[in-house]
Amino acid sequence: MNTWGTLLRIHIFGESHGRGVGVTVDGLPPGMPIEEARIQGALDRRRPGQGRLASPRAESDRFEILSGTLDGCATGAPLTLWIANQDARSRHYERVRAVPRPGHADWTAFVRYRGHGDGRGGGHFSGRLTAPLVAAGALAQTLLDARGVAIGAHLHAVGGRAGPANVLNVAAMAAVGASELKTGHAELSEAFTSDILAARKARDSIGGVVEFRADGLPVGVGEPFADSIESVLSHGLFAIPAVKGVSFGAGFEAATLRGSEHNDPWLADEEAGLKPGTNHAGGILGGLSTGAPIWGHVAIKPTSSIFLPQQSVDLRTGQATTLELTGRHDPIIAIRAVPVVEAVVALGLADLLLRHAAQAALADSWPPRSV
Amino acid sequence: MNTWGTLLRIHIFGESHGRGVGVTVDGLPPGMPIEEARIQGALDRRRPGQGRLASPRAESDRFEILSGTLDGCATGAPLTLWIANQDARSRHYERVRAVPRPGHADWTAFVRYRGHGDGRGGGHFSGRLTAPLVAAGALAQTLLDARGVAIGAHLHAVGGRAGPANVLNVAAMAAVGASELKTGHAELSEAFTSDILAARKARDSIGGVVEFRADGLPVGVGEPFADSIESVLSHGLFAIPAVKGVSFGAGFEAATLRGSEHNDPWLADEEAGLKPGTNHAGGILGGLSTGAPIWGHVAIKPTSSIFLPQQSVDLRTGQATTLELTGRHDPIIAIRAVPVVEAVVALGLADLLLRHAAQAALADSWPPRSV
C-alpha cells in the first residue's frame, strides 16, 4: 500500500516514465498557507541535473495542485499535487524488462506484479516517486513551523568517510541545503567531492549517509510500543528507495558503548524541568521525545545503476548475460536523498504532533499528578 | 497506540509491576495448532535469571491463554495470552518516580502521561512487555512454518566486537538459541563473555548487535513504498525497548561501498528463474523479497540500569542529585533481545505473507505477462 500516516496521511502514486507522479495529502489544517516557493524549493533541491556530482537529466519538476486549496491556503480537504513527467527517455530502459538490473526492483516487481508492472525506469519503484514525497514534506514543514519545530538533513558521510555526528543544528543544515554537496561538514567537502568524482570516473557509484535532525519538539511527543517516534520515522525512511539502515542518536555506535558512556545524564532545566546533558539517545526515550533534538542517520546504498558491465540473466532465454547500462545516473544517491529524508521526518513528526495535540487537549480535563 | 499489523495484528498491554502483561493476537488461521511448548520455549529464552550473564530475577513467565483456542488449535477468533507478574519488587523502584533514571522513559513518560503513568519498573515501557511479544512471535512462527519460512536471530556483536555478517542460516541460529550467549559466532564466545563480565564487574553494562534472518520467503512478498519489508519490520523492531538502529543486508556498511561492490549479480536459477549471487541487499529489492534470505542487524544499546552513580535531578526539589540504582539488571540486553527480534521479524513477515496470499489469489484470475 502507498498510504502512510494516521492524522496526516499521504498517498503516493505515479510512475517514472508514465504520465507523472503525485501525492494526496490528507489532514492538513484549514487555513495553513500553501507556500508554493517552499514546495518548489524542496523539489529543486531533490531533482537531478544539478552540477557535476549528479546526472545530467533535465527534469524541471514543476508541480500543480489539483485540489485542496483556496486562495493560497489549505481548505482542510485532501490536497492533491501532481508533477507531470517531461524528460523521460524510455528507450534507455528497453532492455531492462528482459534483463533485470542488479540492485533494482526489476526482478522482484516482475514476479510480484506478474509481469504487468510498468518497468520503464523502475516505474512505481523509481526514485522519482520521492519528488511528491518531498513536496508533501514541504507542506508538513509549514505545519511544524507553526509549532516551532524545524527539520533538517545533510550529507554526513560518503563512502567510508564520515564527519562528527550531531554537530549541526537545523539552521546550519538549511544553510547548505541548496549547495551541490548538501553537507555541513565543510572540512570534508573536498574529500567527499573527489571520492564521488573518482567513483564517477570509474563508471561506478558510491554510498553515503544522511544525518537528520529536528529541533524544537516538546517533551513527551510519541507513542509507546508500536508508534514510537523511531517506529514511525523508520517506517517512512525505509520507504525511500536505496535506504539500507536507519538509526537514532548514537545508533549502531551505541552498541559498542558501555552504559556509563551511553546514558545521557539528567540536568535541571529552568524551562522544561529536566534536560539531558548529552544526547546519545537522539532525543528519544521510550519512544517519546525528551525535548532534546531528535537526530539520527540514514544509510544510503551506492547508486545501483552503474556503467560497469554487470552480470545478469536474459529472461527470454534463461541464459547469463552481461548488462551494460547507459543513460543518466547520479554517481551518488545520498546527496539527492537529503531533502527526501527531511521530508519523511517532517511528515512523521507532524503526524505525531497532531496525535499529541489530541491527547493533550483531552488530558487537560483532569489534573496532572505530581511526583 | 499498542497495535501492530494489518491482517495479523497484535495488541500489547500490561505493566512491569502491575498484575501482568499480555497480548491479543488477531488474524490467526483457524485450525493452526497452538504449540504451547514452543511459546514457553520462546518465553524461557527471553526471561531473566539465566546464568551469570543475566540478572538474577526469578520470573517464571508462565502464560495462560484466555481466548481464541479450542482443543489445542486456533479458532480464528482473537487469541489473548496473559502472563501474570510474580516476582516484581516495587520497592527497588520507589525512588524512580522522583528521580528519573538516565536512559529510561521515566521523565518522558512522566510528562506525556502527566504523572499518571505506572512508573514502577518502567511500567508499560518496561522490557517486560517483550514477553507477550515473544509469545505472539511464537504463534507467528507456527504460521510461517506452514509456508516453509523459518526465522532466527543470534547475538552478532558485543561492544565493539562483531563476527562476520550473514554467515549463519536459521538452523544454525536455532542451535544456539537456548545457550547462555545465544551467539552463533563460536570463535567469539569467550571474548563476548569476558567483555560482558568485565562490564558487570565494573558495575556497568555493555551494548550489542542482534542479527536476524528469514529463510524460505518466496520472491515478491512485500509492498512498494509504505509497506516495504524494511518499513514493516523496522516499525516493529524499533518498538522493542533499547533498539537504536536497524539495518538490512549490508546496512550502514553499504554506505561505504561502491555500486560495483554492493550490487548483487543475478544468476540463473532452475527453480526460481533468477537468484542473486551475493546477498548484500538482505534479500530485499524495492521493498520486495528477492527469494534470498532476509537478513539484517539490530543495534541494542547498553542496559540503561547500571550500578555506577549517575547524575539526575530530584523532581521534588528541582535539585541535581546522584542516583545509585540497586536491584537486578542484566549487564547486557542484547542477549535477551535475541528472541524478541526473532518474534518481531516473524510477526511482520507473517502479516506480509497473508497480504501476499490475498494478492496472489486474486491475481490468478488474469494471465501473467511474459517479458
Add this chain to the structure above:
Amino acid sequence: MNTWGTLLRIHIFGESHGRGVGVTVDGLPPGMPIEEARIQGALDRRRPGQGRLASPRAESDRFEILSGTLDGCATGAPLTLWIANQDARSRHYERVRAVPRPGHADWTAFVRYRGHGDGRGGGHFSGRLTAPLVAAGALAQTLLDARGVAIGAHLHAVGGRAGPANVLNVAAMAAVGASELKTGHAELSEAFTSDILAARKARDSIGGVVEFRADGLPVGVGEPFADSIESVLSHGLFAIPAVKGVSFGAGFEAATLRGSEHNDPWLADEEAGLKPGTNHAGGILGGLSTGAPIWGHVAIKPTSSIFLPQQSVDLRTGQATTLELTGRHDPIIAIRAVPVVEAVVALGLADLLLRHAAQAALADSWPPRSV
C-alpha cells in the same frame, strides 16, 4: 478483525462459553478517573437474568481490570478489562454444532473457520461479547463527560409499535435506563410489555428498535467522506449482533418526505451563531455535527433463539431435521441492546472528539476566515 477506532481504539476478545470475555481500550487520557461503579452499572443494565422480560440466566458479570490503571485513574497505557464466564452451560449447545440454528452464525462461522471455531453458545459471535463493549463504552462516557457530551439510548419500538421519534433527551433516557423495559415512551410501556410476554408465551421472540442520542456535541465534529459521524457510528453499531438497520435523524422516514418538509431551517443563535430549527438531520450535515443533538435508530431483529420447532439440516447426515431449542433466551434482544447501543455511540463519538481536538489545536495556528 476485532479492533475499532483511530485515537480511541478497542480490541474485543473472548467467547461465550470459554474462559471469559474482555476488551483492551487504548488511547484513554492519563488521569481520567476509572469509575468502576459506572462500568458495573452499565454491565448490570446489559446482563441477562433480569425480570420476566429476560432470560433467567444468572450471569453476574463481574469485571476485573488487568492493566492500564493506577490509583483509580487511567495511566494512558492500554486498559484491559476481563469478565470471567461463570454460568455457561455448554450442554444446551451440544447439538448446535451438528445442526445449525436459524438466525445464528453457526453455519457461516463453521465455513469461515473451517470447523475450528468455538461454536458453544455462539462462541466469539455471541451477544456475550457485548459485555466488554458496554464496559468500554462506560469508559468513553467518562471521557465525554469532561467535554460536556452525554449519550443515551432507550427502547423506542417493540414489534410494529413505536413511540414518537426524538422526544427524549439524554437525561430522560438515563432516568429509565435501569428499568426493566428501558423505554422512555411511558405511554407504551404496557403495550410493549404485553407484546413481549405474548411472544414469550408463544415460545417465540419479537424485534424492536433502539433510539440513541448524544447531547452537547459542539459544531463541526466529524470528518468528510469516509469518517463521517454516520460512517463511524454505523460501523460500530452494525458490529452489534442482531442489528439489521441503522438510521440517523428522520432516517428511512426522510425518504418519504419532500425537501421542504425535511430540510431543517437555520435560526440565529446567540451562542453558536446558527442552530437548526428542527432536527430531521439527526444533528449531522455533511458527516459533521450541527450542534443539535445527534440522534438515530437501530433496528434489532427478534431473538434468533426461539423455542418453536425450526427447520434445519443435520450436518452429519446432510438430512433435513427439526430443531427444538432449549436453554435460556430473552424473548426480545432490543432491551438488552439499549446499553450496548449507548456504548458504541459513546466510543465512536469519543474517538471523533479526540480527532477533532487534534485538528482544532493545530488549526489555531492560523486565523479563521470570515464569510
Add this chain to the structure above:
Amino acid sequence: MNTWGTLLRIHIFGESHGRGVGVTVDGLPPGMPIEEARIQGALDRRRPGQGRLASPRAESDRFEILSGTLDGCATGAPLTLWIANQDARSRHYERVRAVPRPGHADWTAFVRYRGHGDGRGGGHFSGRLTAPLVAAGALAQTLLDARGVAIGAHLHAVGGRAGPANVLNVAAMAAVGASELKTGHAELSEAFTSDILAARKARDSIGGVVEFRADGLPVGVGEPFADSIESVLSHGLFAIPAVKGVSFGAGFEAATLRGSEHNDPWLADEEAGLKPGTNHAGGILGGLSTGAPIWGHVAIKPTSSIFLPQQSVDLRTGQATTLELTGRHDPIIAIRAVPVVEAVVALGLADLLLRHAAQAALADSWPPRSV
C-alpha cells in the same frame, strides 16, 4: 479522512467547483483489465443532465487515468483517475457562503474548516465527489467479476411509495440501470415519475430508497465484530451524501417481526451444504455471508436544494433571512444515487473478498474439522 479500505483502498479528492475530482485506487490485482467503457458507463449513469427527472447541468464527466495502468491493464501500483470539472457555474453559489443552505454542509463545514473550506457548490462535500467513487466502483466490479460476484442496485421507493423487497436479482437491476428512473419495479414507474414531477413542479424535491444486491458471494466472507459485512458496507454507504439510513435484509421491518417469521430456515443444498430457505437476513449472519444474495436498502433524503423560499441566517449580519436558490438541481437524488450505492457495495465486498482470500490461502495449511 478520505481513505477507505484495507487491501483495496480508495482515496477521494477534489471539489465541486475547483479544478476537478479524482480518486486513487490502491491494491488492484496486476493484470486486471481496465474496462474504460465500463467506467464511462458507470459515470454516465451517475451524471446529471439526463432527462426531465434530473437537473439540466451538462457535465460530461470524461475521466483520464494518471497512473497505475499499462497497455490497458492494472499494473498493481496505485491507479489515479481524474475527472476535470467543466460546467461549474460558481455564480449560483455566491450567496451560499454568507447564507448557509438548509440541508447542506455549508455551516458545519464553515465551522469545521474555520471558513477556509471551498464552499462553492458544496466543495469537497458536494455530491460531485461521488463521480470518482463510481469510477472506483467500476474497477472493483471487474475484480468481482473474476470471482463470480455481481453487484446491482435500483430505485426501490420514491416518497412513501415502495415496491416489494428483494424481488430483483442483479441481472434484472442491470437491465434498468441505464433507464431514466433506474427502477426495476415496472409497475410503479408511472407513479414514481408522476410523484417526482409533482415535486419538481412544486419547486420542491422528494426522497427515495435504493435497493442493492450482490449475487454470487461464497459462504463465510466477512469478519466478526468490527469488520462485519454490514459494518464495512454501511461505513462506505453513509459516506455518500444524502444517505440517512442503511439496512440489510428485512432491516427495520425485521424489528416488527417475530423470530418465527424472521428466521430463515436452513435447507440442505447439494453444492453449498446448506442454504437459507428465505433471505430475511440479507445474506449475512454473524457479519459473514451465508451464500444467499446480500441485499439491503439505503434511504436517500430529498434533495436539499429546493427552489421554495427557505429560512436561514445571513452570517454577515447575524440576521434571519429568506433564501431562494436558483441553479440546477435534481428533484430527486435517489435516482443518481443508484450507481453510487452499487459502487460502494462493490468496493466494500471486493476488499472483504481479498481479505477472505488471504485467510483461505493460509488456513489451507491445516485440515478442516468436521462436525
